[in-house]
Amino acid sequence: MAEVIDIADPGDPRVADFRDLNNADRRPDLPGGKGLVVAEGVVVVQRMLTSRFAPSALLGVGRRYEQLADDLAGVEVPYYRATAEVMAEIVGFHLNRGVLAAANRPPELTVAEVLDGARTVAVLEGVNDHENIGSVFRNAAGLGADGVLFGDRCSDPLYRRSVRVSMGHVLRVPFATMPELPGSLDILRDSGFQIIALTPDPAADNLAKAMTGEKVALLLGAEGPGLTEDTMRASDIRARIPMTPGTDSLNVATAAAMAFYERVRTQ
Amino acid sequence: MAEVIDIADPGDPRVADFRDLNNADRRPDLPGGKGLVVAEGVVVVQRMLTSRFAPSALLGVGRRYEQLADDLAGVEVPYYRATAEVMAEIVGFHLNRGVLAAANRPPELTVAEVLDGARTVAVLEGVNDHENIGSVFRNAAGLGADGVLFGDRCSDPLYRRSVRVSMGHVLRVPFATMPELPGSLDILRDSGFQIIALTPDPAADNLAKAMTGEKVALLLGAEGPGLTEDTMRASDIRARIPMTPGTDSLNVATAAAMAFYERVRTQ
Known part of the structure; x- marks a missing residue:
């Protein structure tokens, strides 16, 4: 007590x-x-x-x-x-x-621990907004995504504002830090994940059709800059959420939610 | 000039x-x-x-x-x-x-003006958070929804913070104020809209399967209280986004995005 x-x-x-x-x-x-x-x-x-x-x-x-x-x-x-x-x-x-x-912070999980048994993971690159990171975790928890991996230049997910915006789910959805991208994407590939780079590029494939893997890793960049070209190139496929021309890209946590939703929509 | x-x-x-x-x-x-x-x-x-x-x-x-x-x-x-x-x-x-x-504010649009030619509209009830309202408009613009209707107890969509969070799309996506809900839902029904109440209730139908109308109106309540029972009862169908048990409902703008996405996902 x-x-x-x-x-x-x-x-x-x-x-x-x-x-x-x-x-x-x-x-x-x-x-x-x-x-x-x-x-x-x-x-x-x-x-x-x-x-x-x-x-x-x-x-x-x-x-x-x-x-x-x-x-x-x-x-x-x-x-x-x-x-x-x-x-x-x-x-x-x-x-x-x-x-x-x-x-206090316990030791970080390893990438292998996050991937163990996972079917859907998000990989963030350059997402440096604590609220967006918190929202990614809230959406992951709500929509059954299994883990979040952090690439370069992301903010600390355990910062107080992230914890609050995540509704505490950052404490429960497993996460880990990736070694440098894009090289470390091989860890995902070796574990059988289809690696999908999300981009607003209208020339990319439609997400709903592109997402064919039994296990998928969704690469997401920050609003504005998006994913680096190196990371994009190291993916298996580039996929877009169907967007109205002339509008902005979606908020990164909303884009993640859409992809997580696509995985569970008929359940 | x-x-x-x-x-x-x-x-x-x-x-x-x-x-x-x-x-x-x-x-x-x-x-x-x-x-x-x-x-x-x-x-x-x-x-x-x-x-x-x-x-x-x-x-x-x-x-x-x-x-x-x-x-x-x-x-x-x-x-x-x-x-x-x-x-x-x-x-x-x-x-x-x-x-x-x-x-200065021009005269408000009428509900009929918003519905004219529309295929997908959101109807908000009790959404009193300016950021959430702004995000609904950003997501509507990005994902091709045609209009937003305001039921009872919603905040002013033209407040500065809403305009900013919407990325200016509140100025472009048509919106109007509904007369009192749920009676005014007949306007939508008479215009041929399928009226779908979004709810986290696990007993509701799956959204992807429930959304069958050529034209759909998506009823969304505030996080927490959700839609009133009267409004829920006046809908054609109650639909849920597949959620992990024990998590919170999604943010209202994220839930709206998911429903808008469902309308365009294969485009």
């Missing part, structure tokens, strides 16, 4: 991991960053509790403790209980969601 | 329509609101210039004028030219995009 510890002084050193969240640990993935993963709100905290990201402490108001009591039954970590006002002073802003959990 | 007028004094009354944008005219759609529609950035301003929303003035830096010169060739409105610093003082924040255009 989580032990409830009341916190009345915002300066209490026991809640240091939750202090000044908007400014602290802005690049938790870089050397010097504490590397903490922060879950916000009851639903995301529940997802963290059933993930491989074991929280080391929670900070929340009393009412949220009651809502989480069942989830915390077997969990031996402190629940720092504070008023909404004290919480706001600790974290640096008013937090509507009323509860936070902080976890 | 747009006339270039240099503005050196942020207090100049000629740029009043661009003043303090974060706070001014927060509910432009309500009585007392000026009802201005504001486009931000070169691409969105270009879309406004080719829409039925004719700008009454532009405010921007010199470089953006040069980029827009061709688009402004036949346009008899003032281009208020200012430095980035003076612009920031006028609008109240630093504007990366460097150019704004303001238009």
Whole structure:
């Protein structure tokens, strides 16, 4: 059972991991960053509790403790209980969601671990927007995609905003970092994945027709620049989502959702 | 040709329509609101210039004028030219995009005008998030949906944030306000539309199989509450996107994108 510890002084050193969240640990993935993963709100905290990201402490108001009591039954970590006002002073802003959990990062999964048993994976290149990354995970979870692989120049998926936008699914959908693209695509090919590069290019094949593999890896680049030409060339096929001419490319997470949907649409 | 007028004094009354944008005219759609529609950035301003929303003035830096010169060739409105610093003082924040255009609202389209020639329309109920509404329009434009109809309790689609998130497509994809739902769905039925209520309910029909009409209207509710039971009951069929059990419903704009995609996927 989580032990409830009341916190009345915002300066209490026991809640240091939750202090000044908007400014602290802005690049938790870089050397010097504490590397903490922060879950916000009851639903995301529940997802963290059933993930491989074991929280080391929670900070929340009393009412949220009651809502989480069942989830915390077997969990031996402190629940720092504070008023909404004290919480706001600790974290640096008013937090509507009323509860936070902080976890250290476990070792990253390997690409092989992510591919094990997977049927549909996304491979991101140059996607450096935390919200888009969070949305990719939310859509992957909702539409049954099995994993996300990160190529070059992507943002940290465990940044607080990604965790929140993903609805906590970044803690549950497996992900790993690829060695340098496009060479590392061979790992996918050797595992039997059809490698599909998504592009707005009207000359590319129609996605619904191009996606023929039993296992597929969907390469997605950032809005605007898209995939690098090298990566595009290393794919098995270039595929497009049918788009109205003269409109922009879709948001990368929306494009991913469309491809994930294509895999499950008749289920 | 747009006339270039240099503005050196942020207090100049000629740029009043661009003043303090974060706070001014927060509910432009309500009585007392000026009802201005504001486009931000070169691409969105270009879309406004080719829409039925004719700008009454532009405010921007010199470089953006040069980029827009061709688009402004036949346009008899003032281009208020200012430095980035003076612009920031006028609008109240630093504007990366460097150019704004303001238009008055033309009369709203009627439902009949939106349905004329349309094959795929979305009908929103209770969607009160400006970003989600903007994303619905971006996805509609990209995936060839023909119009958006607003049922009860939706936000103003012409709010600045919606215009921006839509990439300006809210100015081009036709939309109208429905009389009260669900009674007004008869307008759609009488026009030959199959009325499909999207729901995460696992007991609903599979969307890909349910969508059989030559013309379809897709009813979408807000994340969380979804469609009202009355509206659901007035549909022809309830349809679900295949979702992984235990995940959240998709974002409403993503769900709309999936349905729009289903209409064009083999094109």
